[in-house]
Amino acid sequence: MYNVLESRLINSLLDQDSSATLLAKELNLSMKDFTTAVEQINLKYHLPLIYRQQDKVAINQEILEKHSRIIKILSQLDNRIFDRSIRKKIILLILLMKKEYLPVEVFIAANQVSKNTVIADIRELKEECSAKSINISYNRRTGYFISGDELHLRSLLVSSLMDVLELNNSVLILYRTGLFDFTSVQFLRTKLEILEGKMNISFADDLIRKLPYTLFSIIKRIKQFQVDLKEFHDLKGTKEFITVKDLFWEFDFLKERDLLYLTFLVMSSNVIVATQYDSELECLLNRCTDQFIQAIEKNLVIQFRDDTKIKEDLIAHLRPAIFRVKLGLHVINAIADVFIEEYWYFYEAVVNHIHFLSPIFDQLPLSKDEIVLIAMIVMGNVTPTSNAKTPFTGAVICKNGRAISHLLADVMSDWFPNIHMSHIMSKRQFEYVKPEVDFIFTTIPIQSAIPTFMIQPFLSEDEKKQLIQDVLDTIQKDPNLKAKEVIFSITSLIPEESKNDILEALEGFFGQLAVPKQEKNSILHSVSQISIREEMEWQQVIYSSYEEVYSRGSITENYIMKCQQSFYESYTTQIISNEVLLPHSLPENGVLEPDVQIILLRKPLIAPNQQSYRMIIALAPGYENEHVPWLVELNKKLRVDTKREQIFNARTSEELFEKIK
Structure with a gap:
């Protein structure tokens, strides 16, 4: 399905995300040819499988995980060989999700290594499991089998799966095992999203992706191993248990003990928005948290800036x-x-x-990672916060839970004292709320017309300096932001009723100083926006038409995907005149700059309804309707028969540009 170049490109991205510049160099391609290769791959699926944001290029995980046909194809290109620790996790997954004894060939196929390597891995794994009272037995005739305390085995299954899901493009590894039905996994995700609404919580982005796989694996094990667990009856009768029970009604093999376990599993997941549980633990939780806060304040000789907030943050975690x-x-x-x-x-x-805090955990020890998350919350609430007003607002978007998200927001506030981090959100919250902010700082790719900066939870000193410089450069180059900054600096000298007028004047002034932009009433300003082609296939209309618009950086891949969805459902209404198609979507779906590409076809395009089309206007509309005046004028020309024929009969791009500009 792929040529050699495309296969190499995909292989480079399977193991880790990359820099577009570095990857193009590695493949001996110009940036133009690299962009073409990426577009060709996306065209084959009619989906933005590979995305680019700034210089970052990666496989789109959301697209990959929702389309099992793509998983199947890409898995054939996935020839990664993992280190021993990951290979052992994959072996454990297979052992724990299968009831029968398994031959060594099963593990060889999943890990893509030799028989001797697999046997050595299992030998080491047996020793490790033996220390936890878990036994991996071997029979020459039938193969390997794992046994032990069911609660310990389920915990081992969940932790092994979580480790695998941390890997890049982990869904391809899960496909190798043959254990997962990806349609069922997406079905469980839908159930979790319903549960969020019923329980008034919001899972972290990272958890809403991983938890469906966890539930699938546990439910599959429960179906095969019916074991009585007696440790979880303290949740019986709670709102949480009733909600989970109602959601999983169609799994008729799940007994009450199993539903109680699943309730615990759901409630163990990190959330961005939390609610108080109906549990007797709440009183104990409040008392222990108060004691912990007082002890920390005394030990560090500090006063938390907001006693209520530190308590809320700690309890939510x-x-x-x-x-x-x-x-x-x-x-x-x-x-x-x-x-x-x-x-x-x-x-x-x-x-x-x-x-x-030990009493709330029944004196059980906490892991280092868990303690660090608590320390992050403590530190994030120690940093002094300024009540001073700032000229700009920002949103911090993080896939992890509250601890890392809030710490990251505090760090950003320290680095950018002129930006108030007004929103700390998951990606899903951001896409739903669509906050009006001046900047976005995110650990995961976000499609937005707002200036967006990709960051890591921890940056080196050089990375920090580069980020600060990039933000300063953005302010200097954007007339609106520059005007905002000036108005803020002299706000005490300006009457309130005059601020908007002065702001508008300053925006105009700085706009004149900036690089000249095309007038808002004309989005067609270059011959490069004109294409004359011999013919086009109906299935390729959107991707072929928007190739140039995307390469100019005017739209995101999400915009193309939204156009794809709407166009094939309602192409009969997406027209501007007889024989002229006008595919488009809403600006908020990914328009970064108003733009258009006109494609004139020598051979008419035939739609499924047998209607023929001779021209396609691939539109990226502006947020302020900048495209409307030009479209009105174009429509006037196309309604006149003689002018329309002159347009359709243009011989060169230059000739066509002169007739419709």
Whole structure:
């Protein structure tokens, strides 16, 4: 299906995201040819499988996980060989989700390594599991089997799966195992989204992706191994249990004990927005948290800037942590070691006083990653906050839970004292709320016309300096932001009723100083926006028409996908005149700059309804209707028969440009 170049490009992206500049160099391509190769891959699927944001290029995980046909094709190109620790996790997944004894060939196929390597991995795994009272037995005739305490086996299944899901394009690894039905996984995600509304919570982006796989694997194991678990009856009768029970009604093999376990599993997940659970633990949780806060303040000789907020933040984290610890699950905190190195002072204080929280965990020990998350919350609430007004607002978007998100917002506030971080959100919250801010700082790709900066939870000193410079450059180049900054600096000297007029005048002034832009009433300003082609296939209309618009940086891949969806459903209404198609979508779906591409076809395009079309106007409309005056004038020309024929009979792009500009 792919040529050699496309296969190499995909292979380069399977293991890790990359820089478009570096990857193009590695493949000996110009940036133009690299962009063409990416577009060709996306055209084959009619989906933006590979996305670019700034210089970053990666496989679109959301697209990949929602389309099993793409998973199947890409898995054939996935020849990654993992280190021993990951190979052992994959072996565990297979053992824990299969009831029968398994031959060594099953593990060879999943890990793509030799028989000797697999046997060595299993030998090491047996020793590790033996220390946890879990047994991996072997029979020459039938193969390998795992056994032990069911609660420990389920915890091992969840932790192994979570580790695999941390890997880049992990869904392809899961496909190798043959264990997962990806349609069912997406079905479980839909159920979790319903549960969010019923329980008034919001899972972190990272968890809403991983939890459906976890539920699928546990439900599959429960169906095969009916074991009585007696540890979870303290949730019986709660709102949470009733909600989970109602959602999973069609799994008729799930007994009450199994539904109680699933309730614990759901409640162990990190959330961005939390609600108080109907649990007797609440009183104990409040008391222990108060004692912990007082001890930390005394030890560090500090006063938290907001006693209510630190308590709310801690309890929001501790509620799911209680269930994680009881299930024997360990949260993954990828930046734990970096945090300890950078902020040992806070980490050590939390370690020395964590015993105040022990009663809520039944005296069970907490993992290092869990303790670091608590330390992050402590540190994030120590940093002094200024009540001073700022000229700009910003949103911080993070896929992880509250601890990392709020710490990141505090760090951004320190680096940018002139930007008020007014929103701390998950990606899903951002797409729903669409906050009006001046800047976006995000750890995951976001499609927006607002100036957006990709960041990591921890940046090196050089990366920090570069980010600050990039933000300053953006302010200097944007007339609206520059005007806002000036108005803010002299706000005390300006009467309130005059501010809007002065702001408008300044925006115009700085706009004149900036690089001249095309007048708003004309989005057609260059011959490069004209294409004359011999013919076009109906299935390729959107991707072919928007190629140039995308390459100019005027739209995002999401905009193309939205056009694709709407056009084939309602192409009969997306016309501007007889024989002229006008595909388009809403600006908020990914228009970064108003733009248009006109494609004149020598051979008419035949639609499914047998209507023929001789021209396509691939429109990227402006947020302020900048495109409307030009479209009105074009429509006038196309309604006159003689002018329309002159347009359709243009021989060159230059001739066509002169007739419709």
